Amino acid sequence: MNPFSTLGIRHDIVNAISELGFENPTPIQEQSIPVLLTGSNDFVGLAQTGTGKTAAFGLPLLELLDFEENHPQALILCPTRELCLQITNDIKNYSKNMTNVNVVAVYGGANISDQLRQIKRGVQIVVATPGRMLDIINRKAINFSEVQFVVLDEADEMLNMGFQEDIDSILSTTPEDKKTWLFSATMPTEVRRIAKKYMTDPFELTMGEKNTGNVNIEHEYYIVRARDKYAAFKRIVDFNPEIFGIVFCRTKIETQEIAESLIKDGYNADALHGDLSQQQRDKVMKRYRERSLQLLIATDVAARGIDVNDVTHVINYSLPDEVENYTHRSGRTARAGKTGVSIAIINSKELGKIRHIERIIGKKFTKAEIPNGFDVCEKQLFAIVHKVHNVEVNEQQIEQYLPRIMDEFKELSKEDVIKRFASIEFNRFLEYYKNAPDLNAPADDRLRDDRGERGERAPRAAGGKSEYTRLFINLGSVDDFSRGDLLNYICNTAKISGRIVGKIDLKGVFSFFEVPNEESDKVFEGFKGAEFNGRPVRIEVSGEGTSERREGGGNRDFKRREGGSYSGGGRREGGYSGGAPRERREGGNSGGGFRDFSGKRREDRSSGNGGGERRRRP
Structure with missing residues (x-):
């Protein structure tokens, strides 16, 4: 028997989630679902991202609502378009064996007329971002007078994004006797305040300590001079050949500029930020989910709700202004019980921020050294070796070419063939990292970081x-x-x-x-x-x-x-x-973009930067 059945979930839903790979409930699901199934409590659930909060509230809603009635009975508010679409698709998948379940996603950046038509046809569950939801309410195009449940997902981020007034306006259109379920990764005072305002004696569930990080995430930091930040970042990426990561920046401009520079340097990367249209955003996310992108460069807001499996690394190119955002960032990796690495690239003046984050998340950071050129070449060489060893051979298709291949190699020994195959890529990295400089900030420089990017010039x-x-x-x-x-x-x-x-x-x-x-x-x-x-x-x-x-x-x-x-x-x-x-503002970069990547003026970049860090990546 699937363990979800013992929680009170009926068989047609259990069968659907079993096909999705749900074998055992996560801790937040195991403890919240029985409580929410009673339908009699307001609820506050505190758990890290990637722990299965959508199923924790989505499955009980499918049990409690009357799908014979075609009017809004549940409203789910979340901070971003991405998360809105993710929740909507998840609930549709959970309910695929049920009949007459209508779920509508309401979010900005898409045609509002289409959303209005879907609402008019009949809907029981509305999943919405606050801004677009308020727009539809002001058009008097929806009636929430019979809503029984309101879910505030990622409540901390909605408040960080300034949605407090919108949430107040939206909830004022819902009945007093509704039940409010609040889910959040962190519990700052603003979230505590909203719980007190809209809830009556809520059931509170905290998975782990408040604001703590996922125990499966390793936290590392690298100290570099400001002018070497981009070169150090690239070297960290090259030292992890199988990296599938998200790189966080503070601003849209910084995000775009880093992505463009990585693309020019031969990396599979793209940017995700608030200036993209929904169509552009969907295209980037499709490429990332299909793993045709190796690196997704994103702002905090744009990355909210991204639920992509097997993210190996989160890289903080710029530390966030709010410690809570670090928790959200690092939560993009090590999802569903897997492990991951969260990396911060900092200057010496940001060590205080690292110590503060350590106290909040309850985990120590490991100080790491930027690898030298030889270490990177060695790592890349054995990545090639592993790839050759594990490649799947299509015997049927390659058989017709084998005589010509064997004839080409007939004068070479086995050792010669292996050396030549390995050298195809290895030689490129040897050239790329020839005379590569040490990018770790020397001890005496950590007291006086020279100007390399915004907010980091010497006094x-x-x-x-x-x-x-x-x-x-x-x-x-x-x-x-x-x-x-x-x-x-x-x-x-x-x-x-x-x-x-x-x-x-x-x-x-x-x-x-x-x-x-x-x-x-x-x-x-x-x-x-x-x-x-x-x-x-x-x-x-x-x-x-x-x-x-x-x-x-x-x-x-x-x-x-x-x-x-x-x-x-x-x-x-x-x-x-x-x-x-x-x-100078602590944290350095305070507003998008960066001065340059190599310590030189941009027009000089084509000439390289002593050690090959600006030469095109092989």
């Missing part, structure tokens, strides 16, 4: 001159900008690359950002006549509350002028810059 010495100009812009979070959005807007308007932009300090009605002194003219020129939502966009050199005059701005000398601002007219000549450098 200006007392009385010295900054290489960056800090600019004011009259746009901020009230304009629905995140740091990444603002970076994207600045780059598109000024026609500059995201990798040169320094720290972005997002405020309410205004913000600050840094650009190299020699690029400031270009920024002012790009914002001539610029408007946002019908109002002029104003750029100034930041005064930081001080009257110290900015001296030495590369090719530009700023002189004070009354008014001190620029607002869509001619070139500005005034403004101030603070004398003392602002403290």
Whole structure:
């Protein structure tokens, strides 16, 4: 008997999930399903990603709802399109032996008319992202007055993404006596608050300690100089020939730039971020699931809900701002009881973040060394050997060619043939890593990381001159900008690359950002006549509350002028810059993209970087 039957799940559902490979319930399923099947409790379930939460709430819903009635009886809210589609497909698969089960996915980026038509035809389970769901409610196109169950999946991430008001508005349309089931990987105070607001004496189930990481994940960190970060990242990838991983960046621009550089260097990689259309996103995910992509470069938001089997590595190219996001990132590997590795590539100033994450997840990180060129070549050689040893031979098809093959090799011994086959790939890596430098940050450099990417330049010495100009812009979070959005807007308007932009300090009605002194003219020129939502966009050199005059701005000398601002007219000549450098934001890269990959200007990249790290990957 399938163990799911003993939990109270009926045979037609058990038969369906058995065909899907469900043999034994996971701990969260085993303990939550009997409770939820009673239908009498609000519920809070805390468990890591990859532990089977969808089945934990999906199977009880299929038992409790009346599928003879064609009106919404259950609403499942989740943070992303990917997760919305995944939950919908899972529930459809669980219910394939049942009749009249109608599940509709409601999410942005797809045709709303199609979704409205599906709702109108009749639906019992609605799976939705908050934004699109609220849009449909405002159109009065759905009636939730008879909803019995509301599921908040990945509740922590929905709140992190700013969906609190949308959730409030949506839940206000549901009955008071409904049951609310909340599932989350972490339990920050915001999630605790939402549980208190919408639930009455909920049953709480915690699998493991709060916010702890999966015990099957190994955590490693590498310390590198900022200018060597991309080269070190590539070397880590090459040292793991069978890697099938997700690489996390902070921003859309950084994600896109890394993916493009990897593709140019011969890697099977692509980007996944919020600027992709649903069609583009589906295409990328299809390639990744089919493993025609080896590396998926993603932002935190875009990667939510990705449920791909056998991810071997999660690489944190940039550490997340929130520790909880590290838990979500690392949870993309070691799913369904398997093992995985979570890697962080950091500079020496981020060691404090590593220690903080260790305390939160309750696991120690292993400090690892960037492998040298010889180690990589050796690893690649034996990967080739294993591939040859394990290749499946199609005897029938190759038989007709064997006489010609044997004739070609007749003068070679067995050892000669083996050496030649192994050398086909091995020689490429030998050339690629010839004279490859040591990329581990020497001990004395860990106290002074030199400028290699945004947010990682060395502090200006007392009385010295900054290489960056800090600019004011009259746009901020009230304009629905995140740091990444603002970076994207600045780059598109000024026609500059995201990798040169320094720290972005997002405020309410205004913000600050840094650009190299020699690029400031270009920024002012790009914002001539610029408007946002019908109002002029104003750029100034930041005064930081001080009257110290900015001296030495590369090719530009700023002189004070009354008014001190620029607002869509001619070139500005005034403004101030603070004398003392602002403290660098912990974590380095604060807003998308990176300065370069090799410590050189981008136009020099084709010439390599001493040791072959920029030569095209074989």
